[in-house]
Structure formats: C-alpha cells, structure tokens
Amino acid sequence: MKLDTIRLIINSSRKFMNIGARQKLWNLLKNFHPPDIAGLINHFTEREKIILLITLHENDNKKAAGLLSEMAAEDAAEIVQQIPIETATKIFHDLPSDDIAPILELVSEELKNSILHSLEKKPTEEVKELLEHEEETAGRIMSPNLYALNENTNVSDAITAMQLEGDVESAFYLYVVDDENRLKGVVSLRQVLFSKPNTPLKNIMTTDVINVQTDTDQEEVARIVADYNLVAIPVTDSQMKLVGVVTVDDIIDVIDQEATEDIYKMVSLDTSDRIQDSPFSSIKKRLPFLLLSLLTASVAPFVVNYFKGTIQEVVTLAVFMPLVAALGGIAGNQTVAIMVREIAVGQTEWISARKALFKEIVVGICNGIVIGLLLGLVSYVLTRNPYLGLVLGLAVITNLFIAALVGTLIPLFLKMVKLDPALGSVNLLTMFTDSLGLLTFLGLGTLFLKYLS
Amino acid sequence: MKLDTIRLIINSSRKFMNIGARQKLWNLLKNFHPPDIAGLINHFTEREKIILLITLHENDNKKAAGLLSEMAAEDAAEIVQQIPIETATKIFHDLPSDDIAPILELVSEELKNSILHSLEKKPTEEVKELLEHEEETAGRIMSPNLYALNENTNVSDAITAMQLEGDVESAFYLYVVDDENRLKGVVSLRQVLFSKPNTPLKNIMTTDVINVQTDTDQEEVARIVADYNLVAIPVTDSQMKLVGVVTVDDIIDVIDQEATEDIYKMVSLDTSDRIQDSPFSSIKKRLPFLLLSLLTASVAPFVVNYFKGTIQEVVTLAVFMPLVAALGGIAGNQTVAIMVREIAVGQTEWISARKALFKEIVVGICNGIVIGLLLGLVSYVLTRNPYLGLVLGLAVITNLFIAALVGTLIPLFLKMVKLDPALGSVNLLTMFTDSLGLLTFLGLGTLFLKYLS
Numbered sequence: 019m020k021l022d023t024i025r026l027i028i029n030s031s032r033k034f035m036n037i038g039a040r041q042k043l044w045n046l047l048k049n050f051h052p053p054d055i056a057g058l059i060n061h062f063t064e065r066e067k068i069i070l071l072i073t074l075h076e077n078d079n080k081k082a083a084g085l086l087s088e089m090a091a092e093d094a095a096e097i098v099q100q101i102p103i104e105t106a107t108k109i110f111h112d113l114p115s116d117d118i119a120p121i122l123e124l125v126s127e128e129l130k131n132s133i134l135h136s137l138e139k140k141p142t143e144e145v146k147e148l149l150e151h152e153e154e155t156a157g158r159i160m161s162p163n164l165y166a167l168n169e170n171t172n173v174s175d176a177i178t179a180m181q182l183e184g185d186v187e188s189a190f191y192l193y194v195v196d197d198e199n200r201l202k203g204v205v206s207l208r209q210v211l212f213s214k215p216n217t218p219l220k221n222i223m224t225t226d227v228i229n230v231q232t233d234t235d236q237e238e239v240a241r242i243v244a245d246y247n248l249v250a251i252p253v254t255d256s257q258m259k260l261v262g263v264v265t266v267d268d269i270i271d272v273i274d275q276e277a278t279e280d281i282y283k284m285v286s287l288d289t290s291d292r293i294q295d296s297p298f299s300s301i302k303k304r305l306p307f308l309l310l311s312l313l314t315a316s317v318a319p320f321v322v323n324y325f326k327g328t329i330q331e332v333v334t335l336a337v338f339m340p341l342v343a344a345l346g347g348i349a350g351n352q353t354v355a356i357m358v359r360e361i362a363v364g365q366t367e368w369i370s371a372r373k374a375l376f377k378e379i380v381v382g383i384c385n386g387i388v389i390g391l392l393l394g395l396v397s398y399v400l401t402r403n404p405y406l407g408l409v410l411g412l413a414v415i416t417n418l419f420i421a422a423l424v425g426t427l428i429p430l431f432l433k434m435v436k437l438d439p440a441l442g443s444v445n446l447l448t449m450f451t452d453s454l455g456l457l458t459f460l461g462l463g464t465l466f467l468k469y470l471s
Numbered sequence: 472m473k474l475d476t477i478r479l480i481i482n483s484s485r486k487f488m489n490i491g492a493r494q495k496l497w498n499l500l501k502n503f504h505p506p507d508i509a510g511l512i513n514h515f516t517e518r519e520k521i522i523l524l525i526t527l528h529e530n531d532n533k534k535a536a537g538l539l540s541e542m543a544a545e546d547a548a549e550i551v552q553q554i555p556i557e558t559a560t561k562i563f564h565d566l567p568s569d570d571i572a573p574i575l576e577l578v579s580e581e582l583k584n585s586i587l588h589s590l591e592k593k594p595t596e597e598v599k600e601l602l603e604h605e606e607e608t609a610g611r612i613m614s615p616n617l618y619a620l621n622e623n624t625n626v627s628d629a630i631t632a633m634q635l636e637g638d639v640e641s642a643f644y645l646y647v648v649d650d651e652n653r654l655k656g657v658v659s660l661r662q663v664l665f666s667k668p669n670t671p672l673k674n675i676m677t678t679d680v681i682n683v684q685t686d687t688d689q690e691e692v693a694r695i696v697a698d699y700n701l702v703a704i705p706v707t708d709s710q711m712k713l714v715g716v717v718t719v720d721d722i723i724d725v726i727d728q729e730a731t732e733d734i735y736k737m738v739s740l741d742t743s744d745r746i747q748d749s750p751f752s753s754i755k756k757r758l759p760f761l762l763l764s765l766l767t768a769s770v771a772p773f774v775v776n777y778f779k780g781t782i783q784e785v786v787t788l789a790v791f792m793p794l795v796a797a798l799g800g801i802a803g804n805q806t807v808a809i810m811v812r813e814i815a816v817g818q819t820e821w822i823s824a825r826k827a828l829f830k831e832i833v834v835g836i837c838n839g840i841v842i843g844l845l846l847g848l849v850s851y852v853l854t855r856n857p858y859l860g861l862v863l864g865l866a867v868i869t870n871l872f873i874a875a876l877v878g879t880l881i882p883l884f885l886k887m888v889k890l891d892p893a894l895g896s897v898n899l900l901t902m903f904t905d906s907l908g909l910l911t912f913l914g915l916g917t918l919f920l921k922y923l924s
Contacts, residue, residue, distance in 0.1 A: 051681075053698040061823065088698070181665050190643050190660075190702065207643075207660040212634050244727065245506035245541070247720035249643065249702045266719045267700035273723060274697065277730030278812045281737070285804040293813045293823075297833040304805060304834065308842055311801045318793035326786045333779045336789040340771035340905050343793055347800070348764045348898060351738040352757060359731045360746045370514065370746075380750040381757065389761055445801060452793050 028061050035069050043070070044077045052084030059089060060294045067097050075109055083112035086121065092290070095124035103129060107136045116161045116268070119148040156239045157232030159272065160253045160262030166193040167219060169202050174215035176205075190249050193260055194223045201252055201260045203227055229254050232261060237362075239264055240272040280362055283440035284354065286311065307442075314445050318343070318452035325460035332470045334401070335463045338410055342459045345389065346417035346451030353378050353425030354447055358440045361433055375426045382422025386415035405469035409462040417455035424450040481514045488522050496523070497530045505537030512542060513747045520550050528562055536565035539574065545743070548577035556582060560589045569614045569721070572601040609692045610685030612725065613706045613715030619646040620672060622655050627668035629658075643702050646713055647676045654705055654713045656680060682707050685714060690815075692717055693725045733815055736893035737807065739764065760895075767898050771796070771905040778913035785923045787854070788916045791863055795912045798842065799870035799904030806831050806878030807900055811893045814886055828879045835875025839868035858922035862915040870908035877903040 027046065034043040047055060047070075055074075059067055075082035086094045086109060098106045098121065110118055110133055118137075122130045151157025165183060167176050176192060192210060194203040203223030213222050229252045230239050243251050243266060253262040279289045288303035295303075322329070322339070329336050357374065394411030398404050428446050429439035463470060480499065487496040500508060500523075508527075512520055528535035539547045539562060551559045551574065563571055563586055571590075575583045604610025618636060620629050629645060645663060647656040656676030666675050682705045683692050696704050696719060706715040732742045741756035748756075775782070775792070782789050810827065847864030851857050881899050882892035916923060 051699065057698070177664055180661075207664060208633075211630055211660060211664060244720070244723045245510070246504065249719055265700075266702060266723075267697070270697045270719075270723065270726060273726050273730070277726070277733070280730070281734055281808045281812055284734070285808045286801070287805050287808060291805075291809060293809055293827045293830065295830075297830050297837070300830070300834045301837045304802075305838055305841060307805075308798070308802060308838055309845075311798065312842060312846065315794050315797035315801070318797065319790050322790045322793060326790065329782070329789050330786050333783050333789075336782050336786075336792070337772050337775045337779065339789070339792060340775060340796055340909065341768050343796070344768035344771070344901055344905060345761070345764065347901070348739070348768070349757075349761060351897060352740050352744075352760075355734045355738045355740060356744060356746055359734055374746045377746065377748075377750050377753070381753045384750070384754045385758055385761055388758060389765060392762075393765065444804060448797055448800070452797060456793065 024058060024061075028058060031062070031070070032066065035066055040069075040073050040076070043073050047074065048077065048081075052081055053088045055081075055085050056088035059085070059093070064096070064100070068100055071097055071109075072101060072105060075105055079108060080112050082109045087113055087117040090292075091120040091124060093294075094121045099125055099129060103132050103136075107133050110137060114161055114163065115148055116159060119158070123149065151232055154236045155232060156230045156234040156236060156251075156253045156264055157262070159236055159239075159268050160232070160264045161268075162262045164193055164252070164260075164263040165191070166195050166199075166260050169194045169196055169218065169220035169223070171219050172215065173210055173213045173217050173219070173222070176210060176219060191252075191263075192219070193227075193252050193263070194219045195260050199260055200258045201227060201229060201254050204252070227252065230264070231256060236272045237276050240269045240276065243269045244273070276362065279438070280358055280440045283438050283442065284358060284444050286442045286445050310442070311445050314449040315452070317449050318456055321453045321457045322460065325464060328460055328464045328467060331467060332463060334406065334470070335409075335460060338397070339456060339459065341393075342410070342413050342417055342455050343452045345414055346421045346455040347448050349382060349385065349418045350421030350425040350447045350451050351444060353382070353422055354429060354443045357426055357429040358443065361429060361439045371426075371430050375423070375430075378422040378426045379419065382418045383415065386418030389418065390414035403470065405466045409459065409466055409470070412462055413455065413459035416458040417451060420454045420458075421447070421451050424454075477511060477514075481511060484515070484523070485519065488519055493522070493526050493529070496526050500527065501530065501534075505534055506541045508534075508538050509541035512538070512546070517549070517553070521553055524550055524562070525554060525558060528558055532561060533565050535562045540566055540570040543745075544573040544577060546747075547574045552578055552582060556585050556589075560586050563590060567614055567616065568601055569612060572611070576602065604685055607689045608685060609683045609687040609689060609704075609706045609717055610715070612689055612692075612721050613685070613717045614721075615715045617646060617705070617713075617716040618644070619648050619652075619713050622647045622649055622671065622673035622676070624672050625668065626663055626666045626670050626672070626675070629663060629672060644705075644716075645672070646680075646705050646716070647672045648713050652713055653711045654680060654682060654707050657705070680705065683717070684709060689725045690729050693722045693729065696722045697726070729815065732891075733811055733893045736891050736895065737811060737897050739895045739898050763895070764898050767902040768905070770902050771909055774906045774910045775913065778917060781913055781917045781920060784920060785916060787859065787923070788862075788913060791850070792909060792912065794846075795863070795866050795870055795908050796905045798867055799874045799908040800901050802835060802838065802871045803874030803878040803900045803904050804897060806835070806875055807882060807896045810879055810882040811896065814882060814892045824879075824883050828876070828883075831875040831879045832872065835871045836868065839871030842871065843867035856923065858919045862912065862919055862923070865915055866908065866912035869911040870904060873907045873911075874900070874904050877907075 030046055031043055034040070034046065059070070062070060071082055071085060074085060086098070106129070122133060147162065148158060165180050167179055171179070180192065190207060192205045192207065193201060194205060196202050203220065203225045204227045205219055205223045209222050228242060228246055228248065230242060232253055232255055239251065243264070249266045250263050252260055253264060255261050282289050282291065286307040288307070291300055291303045390411035393414055394407035397410050398407035425447055428443045432441055432443065433439040483499055484496055487493070487499065512523070515523060524535055524538060527538060539551070559582070575586060600615065601611060618633050620632055624632070633645065643660060645658045645660065646654060647658060649655050656673065656678045657680045658672055658676045662675050681695060681699055681701065683695060685706055685708055692704065702719045704717050705713055706717060708714050735742050735744065739760040744753055744756045843864035846867055847860035850863050851860035878900055881896045885894055885896065886892040
C-alpha cells in the first residue's frame with residue numbers, strides 16, 4: 019500500500035473509533051485482506067487494536083481470526099488477553115490449530131484453559147497435541163488437518179471423501195496411508211483430476227515421498243522444503259504414522275525467522291527484540307548482552323595497559339590504535355558473516371571446514387598485505403618515519419590474518435559444541451581482533467621503540 | 472544426509488571416475504535426487520563435476536537438467552561452458568525457461584546464441600522474453616508456463632485442456648482470462664475437482680486475484696507471497712495481460728538470497744562472495760570494500776591525534792580507548808541489525824521512523840547509564856581515581872546515545888536516498904562510534920586533565 023493510503027486508513031479508523039462509529043469503521047476495513055490490516059495494526063494503540071478486533075469479529079469472524087493469524091503470536095496474545103473470553107473463544111473457532119497453539123502458549127493459564135475447554139472437541143485435541151511437541155520442531159509448526167486416504171481407495175471415492183472433509187490447509191496433495199496409518203505415498207490433485215474414477219490410489223501414487231518426523235528441527239524442515247521445491251511436506255511419528263503436514267507458508271515464516279535470528283545472534287541481540295517493543299522491554303533484553311560485552315571488551319584494555327610505557331614514549335602509537343583495531347574487526351566481520359550464512363543455508367561440515375579456513379586465511383593475508391603496504395606507505399609519507407610505516411603495516415597484515423583465523427573458527431567452534439554458529443560471534447571476534455591486533459601493534463612498537471621515538 | 476554417507480558417496484564417486492567406471496558411477500548416483508547431488512557437487516573438482524554431469528546426461532537427461540537447476544547459476548554456467556555444445560543443448564531441453572535464463576546470461580555469447588538457436592522455438596522465445604526483463608524483478612523470475620483458460624470455458628473442457636498441456640510449474644491454480652488475455656480470476660484445482668462439468672469457469676473463479684506486474688521488485692513479490700500465504704502469484708504486464716507465474720519455490724530462493732544480502736551488505740561484502748569461491752576471486756571482491764573501510768576507519772586517528780597532548784599526560788586514557796570504542800560499536804550494531812531486518816521484513820516507513828528513533832535513543836541512554844555507572848565504579852575501585860570513573864562513565868553513556876542515534880539514522884537515510892538500508896552500515900556506524908566516542912572520551916579527559924594526572 020502507498021504511504022498516503024496507510025496514513026488515510028489509520029487516521030480515518032482512529033476518527034471512527036473516537037466517535038464510536040463502528041459501522042463506518044467496518045465499511046472502511048471490509049475491503050482489506052487480513053494481512054493488510056495486520057500490517058497496519060502496530061500503528062494503533064492497545065485500546066484501538068481491541069476495538070478493531072472486536073469490530074471485525076462482530077461483522078465477519080473469519081476476518082478477525084485472519085487478523086490474529088497474520089499477527090506475531092506475542093502481539094496477538096496481548097490483545098486476546100484483553101477482550102471478553104467468549105469473544106476470544108469465538109474468534110479462536112475460526113483459527114487453524116497450528117495458529118492457535120503459539121498464541122495460547124503466551125496467554126494466562128486461566129484464559130488458555132477456558133479457551134481450550136470451550137473449543138469443540140477435535141480442535142482442542144489437536145491444539146493440545148501440537149503443544150506437546152518441542153518448540154521449533156516440525157511437530158510444533160505442522161497442521162494436523164490433511165487429506166489422507168487408504169491406499170485401496172479409488173479415485174472417485176477419494177474425490178467424494180475430500181469433498182466431505184471440506185477445507186484443509188494442505189489442499190495440494192492427497193497423502194496415501196496403509197491400514198495402520200503409515201505413510202505410503204502421495205498423489206497430487208492433478209493426478210486425481212486426470213485419472214480414471216476406478217483406479218485405486220496405490221496405482222497412481224508416488225511412493226518416493228519426502229517426509230520429516232515430528233522432532234525434526236524446523237530449520238531442517240525448511241531446508242528440505244526449499245531444496246526439493248515442495249509446497250507441503252508430510253510429518254510422521256517415529257513409526258512412520260502420518261500425523262500432520264507442514265505447508266510452505268509456514269516454511270517461509272521459518273526462513274524469515276531464521277534469517278533474522280542469524281543477524282540478531284551475530285550482534286548479540288535477543289531474537290525476540292523488535293522495534294515495536296516498548297523501550298523498557300528492549301532495555302531488559304539487551305542489558306545482559308551488553309554486560310557480557312563489557313567483559314569481552316575489557317580484554318583489550320589489559321593488553322594496552324601492559325604497553326603503557328611504550329605509549330608514553332611514542333604517543334603516535336595511540337593515534338593509530340583505533341585504525342588497527344577497526345580494520346581487523348571489519349575484515350573479521352566479513353569472514354564471520356560468510357561462515358554463518360554458509361552454515362545456515364549450505365551444509366558446511368568439517369569435511370569442507372578445513373578448506374574454508376585455508377581459503378579465508380589466504381584471503382586475509384593477501385588483503386592484509388595490500389592494505390598493510392598502502393597504510394604503511396601513507397603513514398611514511400605523512401610522518402616521514404619508515405619504522406612507523408613498517409610497524410603499522412605488519413600489524414595490519416597480522417590482524418587481518420588473525421581476523422580470518424578467528425572469524426572462521428568461531429562459527430565452526432560454536433557449531434561443534436552444538437550452539438548456534440552465529441551466537442555472539444561479532445562480540446567474540448572483536449575481543450580477539452582488538453586484543454591480539456593491539457598486542458601485535460604495540461608489541462612491534464616496543465620492539466622498534468628506539469627507531470620510533 | 473549423514474556426514475559418513477556424504478564422505479562415502481564422494482570417495483566412491485571419485486574412485487569410479489578415476490578408473491573410468493561411468494556405469495558404476497551411475498548406479499551409485501541414480502538413487503539420489505538432484506538436490507542431494509547438487510548439495511555434494513562442490514566437493515568435486517571442475518573435471519569431476521563435468522564427468523558427473525555427462526554421466527547423468529547419458530543415463531537420465533532429466534537428472535542432469537535437475538542438477539543444473541538446483542545449482543547456483545554461476546556454478547552451473549561454469550560447468551556448461553566446458554562440455555560439448557550438443558550435450559549442453561540437450562540438457563537445456565529439459566530445463567524450464569526460468570532456470571535457463573540466469574545460466575545463459577553468464578556463459579559466453581557464442582555458447583548462449585548456439586544454445587538459444589538449437590532449442591526448439593517456444594522455449595527460445597520464452598527465454599529471450601525473460602532475459603528482456605530487469606534483473607531481480609518478477610518478470611525475470613517468473614515461469615511463462617501456466618494453466619490459463621478463457622472465462623467461458625467449462626470445467627470439463629478445462630480438465631481436458633490441462634491434460635493436453637502436460638506438466639506445468641504452477642500446477643496448483645488455473646488462471647482465468649478474458650478474450651484479450653487479461654487476468655480475470657483464479658480457480659484452484661480443488662474447485663475444479665468439486666464442480667459440475669458444465670459450469671463455466673467464470674462462475675466458480677475467485678475474482679479477487681492478488682497479482683504483481685513484470686517490473687515488480689522480486690523482494691516485494693516475496694513479501695506479498697509470504698503475507699498472503701500463496702503458493703503461486705500470477706504476473707501481468709501493464710495492461711493486466713497475464714504473462715507468467717512466480718511459484719513459491721522461487722520465492723524461497725529470493726527470501727534466502729535477500730537475507731544473505733542483508734547480512735553481507737551490513738558488513739560490506741559483495742553479495743556474490745561465497746566460501747567455495749577461489750581465494751583470488753574473494754580477494755578481488757573484498758579488496759575495494761576494505762580500501763573504503765581504510766578511509767572510514769581513518770577518521771578516528773585524526774580525532775586521537777588532536778588529543779596527543781592529553782594522552783601524553785594521562786596514558787591511562789589510551790588504555791581505555793578500545794573499551795569505549797568497542798561498547799559503542801556493539802550497541803550500535805544491535806540497533807543497525809534491528810533496523811535493517813525491520814525495513815526488510817516489515818514496512819517501516821517514515822511514519823514510524825520517528826518512533827523507532829525515539830525508542831532506540833531511550834534504550835541507548837538507559838543502557839548507557841547502567842553500563843557507564845558500572846564501568847565508572849569498577850574503574851574507580853581499580854584506579855582509586857573518581858574522575859577517571861566519571862570521564863569513562865560519561866563517555867560510555869554518550870557513546871551509547873551516539874550509537875543509537877547513528878544506528879537508527881544510517882539505515883533510514885540509506886533507504887531515503889533509495890540505497891539498500893544495509894549497505895555498509897556497520898562500517899559507517901564504526902566510523903561514527905569510534906570517532907565521536909573517542910572525541911567525547913578524550914575531550915572529557917582534557918576537561919578533567921588536572922584531576923586525572
């Protein structure tokens with residue numbers, strides 16, 4: 019939407035709310051899809067969000083449910099906490115189970131039980147089952163609604179059965195199971211459309227089905243769906259019994275989320291930190307990381323402190339300290355970013371880790387030589403002291419080597435100890451490039467002290 | 472795949488290639504899907520990659536085509552350059568046009584023309600048309616193959632028509648057009664399945680179709696598909712004539728690519744830089760950015776140089792310089808990361824930019840006060856000099872304020888001047904936090920000089 023349109027909708031909505039003109043508000047909003055309304059929702063105050071949700075619910079409950087399912091679970095939970103339980107329950111009736119689960123987890127125990135209790139039997143069971151799976155696994159993000167039929171069903175009965183089932187999320191494939199509900203094959207709706215009515219499904223199904231298990235990590239599910247160009251992937255339990263399906267729209271959310279997590283973890287941010295959060299909530303989330311950073315950033319001062327005598331004699335060394343540190347940090351950040359994305363999107367295992375390390379070190383040293391020579395030359399021209407140029411050049415070459423080494427090893431090490439490869443990698447890197455870079459620089463400065471002063 | 476399996480496949484393949492046992496190589500590989508083989512391909516040498524592709528082609532041309540379409544376009548182009556043109560052409564016959572276009576763009580003009588010439592008429596036209604659209608637009612990533620039928624066609628004729636058309640990429644929707652080929656509606660295969668044979672499509676179609684135009688930026692296409700949970704989106708020209716479809720598997724590639732670009736641009740990396748590239752290629756790509764970084768990183772030394780006299784008198788100030796700079800950099804990186812992702816995934820416009828700025832500044836100042844107080848206290852305990860603690864604390868508070876201000880404004884400013892909000896943001900940020908942070912710290916040090924020495 020255009021910026022002007024957004025402003026207009028927000029201002030008009032606000033006006034209608036203030037004068038209590040809910041019918042006018044509905045007339046304004048009814049032409050927009052839930053994702054559009056969800057995109058605007060954060061421009062409204064808490065109170066306005068509530069009025070908006072209730073207005074949608076009163077006129078078209080599906081739109082109210084659509085709005086909740088498009089919002090971040092945290093935001094949705096915050097609103098439903100504040101509307102009457104009966105209204106909330108009615109809205110939840112039109113939400114698919116996989117959208118209900120994450121919201122319910124965030125509301126008060128009382129509201130959760132009340133909603134679970136008043137939902138009809140089947141969805142309640144489904145939501146409860148979803149909540150039993152670990153967070154960030156296939157079991158948690160899957161939808162239990164899917165078309166699954168016995169392998170001996172024929173095409174014509176399959177069509178009737180699907181018609182009776184009504185709307186389900188995985189509306190692109192028909193999964194085929196045996197008498198024990200074990201996944202045997204898959205039939206696309208296209209195949210159903212083009213097959214003779216009396217053909218049994220087992221004759222037209224593809225038996226080579228790609229599937230995941232309930233405990234498969236959601237990131238792995240996303241990779242499989244992306245690599246095989248699927249629009250839905252069936253989820254089985256450990257006995258290969260079909261329990262659900264993950265659709266590609268959920269996969270896109272996972273991929274967005276994981277990409278944001280990569281960036282956030284690199285710079286030591288809590289993955290739930292958002293610009294819309296209150297300042298207080300962000301302060302609480304960032305402070306622990308900053309306190310840890312205070313520790314990692316305190317290593318370099320100890321190094322510099324050791325060389326106080328040298329600096330006292332050649333203050334010019336202090337002048338170039340920020341430059342040596344910054345160049346190491348910048349080059350190291352590049353290596354970290356490449357490694358983190360490579361591990362996230364690709365499958366860099368130890369088999370190619372040595373190659374990556376070797377390559378980055380070659381790049382680091384070569385770039386270090388170019389930048390170091392240039393910097394050494396410039397500083398020689400400016401200060402007329404060839405030894406300062408030498409010390410500076412050598413320090414930069416060494417620090418770019420350190421940056422490459424540490425920048426490659428940190429993500430690989432974090433992965434090896436089963437942590438997220440991005441976790442705080444920029445902070446750790448800065449700790450090494452600052453302290454080791456300054457150690458080299460000031461160490462060389464001490465070595466050449468008599469030529470510098 | 473397990474690491475052991477990967478090792479085994481690679482080693483066995485290599486052995487078979489060395490002894491020229493292509494049949495054995497095929498027997499080994501035939502059970503794997505193209506994405507699996509694509510995942511391994513970078514473990515092989517150039518020569519081995521060529522043998523592998525030709526072996527696949529000789530036994531199952533579709534697998535060879537599948538492998539090319541799963542590989543990065545650059546990698547695929549490198550291999551096809553080196554195989555006989557006739558072989559390449561045959562493989563291209565089994566590639567969809569939207570996969571051909573990006574590869575052809577990277578090969579020599581001679582090979583490109585030769586392949587275009589020898590492909591049958593229709594795909595050639597399609598590929599040429601795709602190549603006419605701007606890079607990174609819907610027109611470039613769309614597939615021209617789709618099910619499109621006139622609104623007056625009835626369901627039974629539609630099924631026959633789709634059967635005759637054979638396999639197309641957008642096999643989930645049937646698009647409905649008028650006599651001028653203008654997009655009028657969409658019918659899902661489910662609706663076709665459940666409708667009476669003599670119903671005209673216009674009676675069952677959904678008229679509220681979400682579509683994009685050929686020149687829509689691919690990132691915007693991805694956002695629309697993600698927001699509306701689509702599996703395919705039709706592409707029209709400026710007259711609303713239907714010209715293609717973008718499917719969700721291409722969208723996932725776009726989202727992955729854009730996320731990688733966000734991270735890469737933040738740390739000033741060329742977006743095509745990959746760990747598998749040769750060291751020389753990465754050196755060439757990173758050197759220009761490092762040279763620019765040398766400039767941005769050279770601002771801080773000028774600041775420090777101005778305060779040489781102060782440092783000469785109180786060398787302890789030099790000791791704490793890296794700490795003040797690092798804390799500003801870390802806090803600023805957090806703000807930059809949040810803003811970049813927010814602008815990428817959300818729709819932060821100027822309407823909420825002021826809010827974001829205000830919020831980040833509040834967070835920066837509050838966290839600055841906590842960290843500054845703590846650091847001031849610790850340094851007082853260690854050095855017994857209350858003024859050093861005061862200078863250090865105030866400098867940290869100020870630098871976290873600067874980091875918040877600059878970290879919010881850089882991405883917003885880059886966006887305003889129509890550049891990528893992530894572009895070099897970490898370098899720019901470091902330039903400000905290093906120089907302004909040290910200016911504050913050493914400035915305050917000069918102010919309190921007589922109490923410090």
